[in-house]
Each structure stands twice: as C-alpha cells, then as structure tokens.
Amino acid sequence: MLIVMKADATESEIKAVARVITEMGLRPHVLPGANRTAIGITGNQGPLDPTRFENMPGVAEAIRVTKPYKLITLDLRPEKTVVRVGDATIGGEELAIIAGPCAVESREQAFAVAEVVRRSGARFFRGGAFKPRTSPYAFQGLGEEALKIMAEVREAYGLRIVTEALDEHGVDLVERYGDVIQIGARNMQNFSLLKRVGRSHLPVLLKRGMAATLDEWLLAAEYIMAEGNYNVILCERGIRTFTQHSRNTLDLAAVPAVRRISHLPVIVDPSHGTGKNYMVTPLARAAVAVGADGLMVEVHHQPELALSDGSQALTPAQYEQLVSETRAIHELLMPVSA
C-alpha cells in the first residue's frame, strides 16, 4: 500500500501516519517529493485496508499496489530521484561521469588516472579494490590497500569514490573509505548483500545482471530500498546475447524503460557494455542521447599494461574526447530530458 499525503499536509500529520504503520508492525517509507509526500508500506503479508488511512488528517489517498514493486515506482515519487554525493549529483541536471581504472593497481597509477579524470571535470572516481574475477587465479585486486589509495585520491582531487563491494565485509570497508557502494552484475541477485547495503548510509550503484529482466533489476533495487536506503542508482552494463562482436550487448532501451516505471536515476557503462576500446565512445554518445543520467567509464593511463580489462580501457586522450562529445549531446538535449 501507498499513502499519498495532501500537498499541504504538515510534518506532524506525516509522522502520525508513519506511527500508525509502525504500530501495525509494518514499515513506513517516507519519500518527500516536489509537491507532496508519499509513504510506502512494506512488511504486510496480505492486502491492507485503505479506509484505515483515508480518514487520517493530511491523507489524500491510499493506493493498493498491484505491481511487484512499491518503492521504486513513479506512483510513490513522480519526480526523478537526485542522488547527492557531497556537492555532486546523479539524476539531476549535470551529466554524471564516473571514471577511473578497472582496478586500482598502485598509488602512482591511481593518481595518474585521477589527474586525467579531475581535469575532465568529472566528479566521480571509480576503481576496483576487490575484483570479481571469473578465474580464482586471476588478479583479485589490492583490497583494503586500494581503498586507502582511493581515500587519498579523494583528498587530493576532490573526486567522490565509487567502488565495488563483493560481500558484507567489503561493504564495511567501502563505508569506511568510499562514497558510493557499487554492486556488480554478478551480485545483482545476491539478496543478503542487497539487504546489507540497504542498511548503509551510502548511496548504492546497482549494476544490471547480465541476464536480468527489467523487473528483476528493479526488484533488486526494491530489496535495497525496502531496508531504508533510497539512494539507489541503476547502471545498465550490457546483457549476454549470442553476438560475438562485443563482449556484451548494451541494451539502451532499458533507459527509457526504467524511466517509464521508476524515479531512480539510471546510468550506462559502455566499457563493460562493449568490452572493446573502439566502441566505448560511440556507445557513450548513444547512452547520453538515449537519456542516461550519467556514464561509468574505464580509463587507464597505460591501457596496454592494465592488470584487468585493458582491452576496453580508454587512453586519457580518448577519454577526453568522450567527455567533450557526450557533454555536447547532453547540453543539446537538456530541454528534452528535463
């Protein structure tokens, strides 16, 4: 059930509704919007009686939810969620660019790449500390050491740190050193991990699983939100298909599809989405043109020496061209997406 408050509902009316929900043994999710506040209810086993709420002061209407999700929907929040990370935003007017190496390999490498990222005007630095590698014998990341280096990058360049956690211990560490917790494609339905980040104070960047339907992806976000963390950013990163010319097939139709259902911001990762250096910039342009709120891109100062995913990393010069082209498209379309 979803309670929509009147535009002029007072803070105490909102609290009163939330209190009733809590007293029923259920959980209220209060989401203030531009014009009105809505309150999602989770924890109920069956349908609730709307009349219980409809007569409470400040309540405009009580709506039964028939879809499998409640909190990610435009019904709950008609305007787009803007995730704020320090003074940077994802889902707002600026094009959010998250760039950096696949894995942090050394302090020197991280700083060299961060220099490039900062210069481009991007606000977010990405870098892997724990790498989910297909083979147990491949480079698995520097771990906490990498996180410490990234904390230094933040200090030095003012960039916000986006980095992946593979398990609950990893979440603890990202909470200590980072700014945004990334959940990778392989963990999109690791429900224990989703619940854990749902209890974090940090925003969560949720990558789409490589065979996830739209509903499965949105319900993974719902898992996070149901625990009380409403700062979720969706990230399309390509799905697995029969094609061979790219590592994954970037499903850009997912962007308008998400937009039609959900208030959550959605960004695109053309690096993993293609797996080929020469495709990254064209697909980044396409992602912005389709209406994505941002990009996640791999850059390396020496891609040929990268310890992982070197074949898809952009050189600094390529990356700068990507930023300039995608910004131009973003500006051109501002009235469109606004």
Add this chain to the structure above:
Amino acid sequence: MLIVMKADATESEIKAVARVITEMGLRPHVLPGANRTAIGITGNQGPLDPTRFENMPGVAEAIRVTKPYKLITLDLRPEKTVVRVGDATIGGEELAIIAGPCAVESREQAFAVAEVVRRSGARFFRGGAFKPRTSPYAFQGLGEEALKIMAEVREAYGLRIVTEALDEHGVDLVERYGDVIQIGARNMQNFSLLKRVGRSHLPVLLKRGMAATLDEWLLAAEYIMAEGNYNVILCERGIRTFTQHSRNTLDLAAVPAVRRISHLPVIVDPSHGTGKNYMVTPLARAAVAVGADGLMVEVHHQPELALSDGSQALTPAQYEQLVSETRAIHELLMPVSA
C-alpha cells in the same frame, strides 16, 4: 584475391587486369575509390597466385583474402560507399531518413503520411506492399496496388520509395515501381533472393536477421555484391534476446562494428528495434549518436487505426520531434563521423 591498382593506373590498365580475370573464368569486381581503384576477384575455388597480377602495368599489389568476405571490406574500398538514389544519398554527409507507414493501406493513408514525411525534409518514403506476417491469417499487404500508390507518392512528393520484396516476383515489381529494394530480417539468409537482388539495378537495403551474427549479416551483403550489385545499405533492426521490455534489443554496437570492417553504409530502424512507440525517439537519437548513416522509422497519421504494427508507429507530431532532435545530434557530430 584483391588487386589494388596504383593511384595513377589508367583506365586501360584497369580493364586489362579485369580481362585477365575474366579469361581465367573468374569474375572481376572493379570498385573505384577516392585515391585508387581496387578489383575484387570471385569465383575461384582455391587460392590464386599473386605473381600473375603483380607484374601487370598499373598494379600496386595483389592481396590474398583470408577473411570469409572480400567485397564488403575496407581492404577493397577504404572510404565509405555512398549510395545514390536520384539526388538523395545514404552514407554521405546528410542523415538519411526513410519514413512512412508499416503497410500501405490506402491512397489516402499513403498521401497523408507522405505529406508529413516530405514536410520533415526526409528524402525517402517507406511503405509495405507485401507484409511478411507471422500468421497466415493476418493482413498481408495490398500487393501491386500498394506499389502503384507509392509510385504516385514519388510523383507527387519527390520522395524515393523503399519497399520490401519477399520473393523473386516481388523483386520484379519493386524494380518496376520503387527505388530501393528492402530485404527483411526473415529473408536475410534467403540466398536465392539475395542472388536475385544482386542482379538488380536498384540499391538494396539489407536488414539484419534477428539472430544474425555480424559475419552472417556481412556475408549476406557479400552474396548481393558477388552478383555485381555494389549498392547495399545495411540496416540494424534489433536482435532477439531474453528481454521483455522491448520487442527486440537494438544492438547499436553493430554500427561501429560494421564501420570497422566494411565500407557499406549502415542505418538503424528504431521502430522494429523496440516495438514500442515511446522508445522510438530516444533510440533514434542514440542511433544517430552512435554514428548511423540514417534512420528507418514508422509513421502513421492515425497509429491507433493502423492495420499492422500500430503500437510502434509515431504520430506526425512525434515524428517531427524525432527528426528535429536527430538532425541536431547529426550536425553536432558531423566533424566526428567525417
């Protein structure tokens, strides 16, 4: 084998090489380029001896082809093919827009839509005369009657007609009434049909099959070119995947992938590629941003009354917005793709 002529090779030197190839019982394919002419050879069972050609006057080099295709490659023609249809072009500087109804339903409908298309500045009118419908009981198109209506549209509006042929008889008719023969996704590997259009004087728009790899698609184009018709336009129209939110998954990475191998122009069909009205314009923007040479779009003056595929057809107003947004992106990127 592929013979690259010197930049200053004379017409008669080129002819001499072609004559030797013909005398060997093989077929020469002479493709003039901006700086030099190349001659592809088909019909040989095994490898040819390069020395046979290397000493002929005007020959720069004779190259063994190790890939499965010969004529579609950048090795044969390093610059992009520009297909000319009257004074309109596909693959050149202008963004080629091919628009019209899924099926021609009546003279009134065709003219109403053509009016919209003409007004937008597009140069090509599309309309189905023979519809490849999944069910034998669905509307199959007006046949020759539709072709006659489209010939009238050409007269009235100066638009070039792009229309599908399903079999050899259909090709005869399109040759009589139309300007570009479309080969649909279901017929991409109908090799008898490919050979027939390979002997046509009209350009061929070759849609990608819904489970076709890049190689299979390019080899289908090679079938056409091997018969002597070098005016082939590739069209990405979505592949079949597990996703449910769109009818097909538009594989925009196919555009840079084709570009890296082939000189043929490549356009995108966001209507069939998504199957949803609300996705067409965002994906059309993405297609132009990724570098496509053109768009193929379904427009209907009354989509709710369309006899086929109404749910994906744009209204005139939506179509005009698509044209304006995609043109703006195309102009912005001109220096990029040039």
Add this chain to the structure above:
Amino acid sequence: MLIVMKADATESEIKAVARVITEMGLRPHVLPGANRTAIGITGNQGPLDPTRFENMPGVAEAIRVTKPYKLITLDLRPEKTVVRVGDATIGGEELAIIAGPCAVESREQAFAVAEVVRRSGARFFRGGAFKPRTSPYAFQGLGEEALKIMAEVREAYGLRIVTEALDEHGVDLVERYGDVIQIGARNMQNFSLLKRVGRSHLPVLLKRGMAATLDEWLLAAEYIMAEGNYNVILCERGIRTFTQHSRNTLDLAAVPAVRRISHLPVIVDPSHGTGKNYMVTPLARAAVAVGADGLMVEVHHQPELALSDGSQALTPAQYEQLVSETRAIHELLMPVSA
C-alpha cells in the same frame, strides 16, 4: 472457426458443410480423425457466426478459434498426425530415422552412406542438393545432379529421400526426384516458399528457425496447412543462445511443448543441434527419451573429407551405435508415449 462433426456424420453431411464454406468464399479443411471429422475454416476476415453451422445435419459443434492458429491444433485433430511416405511413417509407432550426408558430394559417397543407412534399418535418406551456405564462396551443393543420385539411392536401397528446397524452382525439382521436402531453419519464415510447399503433394519437414518462438514455428506450419498440405513434420534443430560449447542449443522442451498444442509429429536433429560429433549420440538419446517421433542425423563414410559440416557428421560405426541406443530407449518408452 472449427466445425466438429458428430461421430456418426455421413460423408455427404461432411461434404455439405464443406460446400457451404466454399460458397461463402472461404476454404474448408477437412481433417478426418479416429473418432470424428473436423473441418477448419480459413479465409475469413472477421469472426463467423456459429449458428450458421450448428443446425446443419451431422454437426456436433462450431467452435470459435481464439488462438492465432487453427489447423495445427489438437482442437482440430485430437490424435497425432501420422505422415506416411510409401510404407514408412513419421509420427506413428516406429522411430523415424532420417540419415545421410550433409551434402551429396558424389555417387560413390551417396551410395557408401546409403549402404550404412539401409543396414541400420532406417527408412529415410537425407542429403543436400542445394546447400544454404553462410558464405557465397562456400560449396553450394551439386544441385539437380545430387537429386538424380538420390533418386538412384531410392531405387537401389528402397530409402525415402528427404532433401531441402531453397526456392520455388528447388521445390519443382524435389517434387520430381524426392519424397519429403525439407524447409531449412533460415527459410522458416520465407512465407512465399511456405505457400508453395503448401500446394505440393509431398510431405514437408519444417525445421525450426534459429530464433523462432514456438508460436512462430507453429504458425509457419499453419502457413503450409492453410494451402491444403496437411503432411507437415516439425523438426527441432537447436536455437541460437550465448553458449559456446555447442553450435546451437538443442531445445528439447520444444517437443512436449509442441505435443501439448499440436497433432503434428516432431523430430529432432542432434547434428545441427550441437554441431559437435561427440555430442550427437547423447543428444539423440535424449531426444528419443523426451518423446520425439524421430531423428535426423548426419552420417558420412569419411567425415574428415566432408565438403560441409564434417565436424558434426558421425562415422558409420558411431551411427550404428546411435541407432541401437535410441531404438532401445524408444522401445522401453513405447507405452509412455503411446
């Protein structure tokens, strides 16, 4: 609409109903069954009025068809169709085995393989005369010469000939020399070709397209039946997926899925379905165990010298083992599938 006649309806009552349908400008499809005859009606644009038929003598009921198919359904014929080819059957009690080389390469090769096929007790010989090759430069088959050789094989060994037609001209030739017309996966939605074989007196073996849904496949069969040819055999031959360990993914669930909807027999091709010699026999066993009516298998007396698809062809010894193992499973399950 579908007219079910009473069990004791007379021949002249059936004819009277068919005559009324014809007089309405529609087409009656009379399918006699074990207990009663049913008559499918095609050609109507909208729904028909059942009362028109319900009062005619011998009519049990008139049923509106709400699914996209009419003639392939168990509603029309509750018992399985048994396709008879001479004294051999497909869909009956015996396990139908169709074996032979991918392509007929020479009289010697065809006879050497036919000898093996005959010895195994199989009743059908397969061999390609016209090969739909991905590349225009690959071996395309011996054409009519191959058909003549297969006609000789029939004379010499009493095997029935199953061979593919790629176009209408090919159908003419298969009608002259062969016994069953195969429509390949690439042509499953070549609707002009389907209509042509729908007017043939020969049975049609319809392979599933590599990205075809169940409905699309069944509707392709419906195209054939709507023209009056009710002897259609469906053949599952693998679908295209992301997997790399086999060339296609054999979708054995398609067998019970077809069974639940249609009276048409369904066989399985484990050779194209896997593309790997070592997988053919295990998957053939699985196909029979799942309930398929038969198998289509590639055998070559010298697979390492085959001009096409050698890597999946069985040697004579492997083929004999396949026949013995699959027959044993078929016998074991006879009471199950009966």
Add this chain to the structure above:
Amino acid sequence: MLIVMKADATESEIKAVARVITEMGLRPHVLPGANRTAIGITGNQGPLDPTRFENMPGVAEAIRVTKPYKLITLDLRPEKTVVRVGDATIGGEELAIIAGPCAVESREQAFAVAEVVRRSGARFFRGGAFKPRTSPYAFQGLGEEALKIMAEVREAYGLRIVTEALDEHGVDLVERYGDVIQIGARNMQNFSLLKRVGRSHLPVLLKRGMAATLDEWLLAAEYIMAEGNYNVILCERGIRTFTQHSRNTLDLAAVPAVRRISHLPVIVDPSHGTGKNYMVTPLARAAVAVGADGLMVEVHHQPELALSDGSQALTPAQYEQLVSETRAIHELLMPVSA
C-alpha cells in the same frame, strides 16, 4: 602446474612433493586416482619450472597447465569423481535422485513429501530454508526452523539433506543441520561464498548460472576446489533464452560438454529447467538419457498449495512415474555411461 606421480609412487614420495610445494609458498592439491595420484598446484603468480619436480622420486611428469582451470580437469583426475554422502553416492553407478519441496513450509509438509521420496528409493531430500526470491515481499523461507525440520527428516527417513545457503551465515547453519550445501544459480559467481564453501567439509552442489558459459561454471567449481574442497557436484538447471514456452531452456548438451573436460559429476534439475509441471518428466528422461549422474526434482504433496514454484512441482504420483521411467533408462544405458 600439475604433477603426475608414478603408479607405484609411495605415500612418502607424494608427501615429499607436497612439502616442496608448500615450502615454495604455494598450495598442493593431492588427488588420488584409480591408477595414480596427481598433485595440482595453485597460488603461483607465473609459470613454474617443471625441472624442479621432474627429478624427484616417484614423479612421472610435471605438466604446464595452459587452460584457465587446473583442478576440475581430466588431466588431474582421469576417472570420474564419486561424491560420497554417507552411504549414498553421486557420480557412481547409481542414479542419484534428489527430491523434495521447493521450500520447507512446515513439519507436516516436509514429512509428507519425505515419505514419498523415501518410498521411491531416492537417497536425497531437498528443501529450501532460505529462498532467493526475486521480490523482497515474497515468502523467503522458514530459515533455521526449516533446517531443523530437515534434520528430523534425516533421522526419520535416512535421507541425506541437500539445501541452499545464500550467504556465509547460511553456510554455518547448513554445516550444522545438512549434508550437501547447494549454491544457487544467482550465486554461481558470488566468489566470497564460493571461497567459504571451499573451506567446508560438506560436498557442494553448484548450480549453473542462468547466463553462465561452460568455462564460467567450471571456474566457479575451480574456486571451490582451490580452497581444498574437492567434492563438487555440478547441476545444469536451464539457461535464459528468448523462448517463452518454458521458464528456462535446459541445455542438456552441457552434460557431455562437462564430461569431456572434467571429472566432476553433473546432475540436471528439470523442475527449474522448465518451470512447467508437464515438462518435468520428459526432460528428466532426457537428462538421464544424455548421461547425467542424477536428477534434482521438486515434489509437493499438494502442489496447488505450495508457497513457491507450485506450478512446476510434481505430485507424488507424477514423481513416482518419473523415478520409474528414469531408472529404466539409466539401467538400459549403464554399459554406455560406464
């Protein structure tokens, strides 16, 4: 690197090799086989020098591993691994049947189903305690309570308990109450969880991810084995494709494909593999016919009341038929697969 010991190598020679490996800071994996022992080495960053081992007493040869996996391969252990769970086996001569409800719902339900399972002669009981549900609002399992019930089932019926763990805490609990830890499809690349079960004393049943390639699946097993747990059972449960007639597409070719590379046993889950009650038994027959070592099947005494996945659960009568048919095929093929 892989060290193959001579057939007559002594225990102390084997230990000496293992000690050298340990002293090098690497990890030895000693796998005794029918005729000889092999020792896999993990932990090395680059290639090792074979001469270091080749001259040690008892060593037959030192082999460089060029594939991405080491421990799952037939190179390491040429004969099939037989996983022993009490007196039951998986991978040996008997057909392993693991049956039970999707989720344990109550003591009554578990006992009712266990009664059926025991009567069929199956040796393993499956039941979910922690259910990985797509929606956070769906029934998530009874948790530890379910595990306690299953421990009672083991006492009462002598069945071995196979149950899924979703996270490290779940592994602790399964180790306390169960016999085999199941890793579900969604967690196939949850590498932290794989490492944890790699340190368990219980065998691990590893389901294939729904978009996992063969290599990714085998490398997930390698993750477990690299931690020292060599009792891994692979389970094919269907992959995600475009098809709609079944929930997943059961990829039975995966069984011979695994067999060709790995010594690990492989079973098939036709319940999740199809998602449709009427397909389960035919596909179970196919799975045994293709050579699977066992089956994992959902049974419910009242499928229409099941709290999860009821539409695919077999009734007791259907289950008994499945067991009888699949056993008959297994016995028929014993000489084949042995």
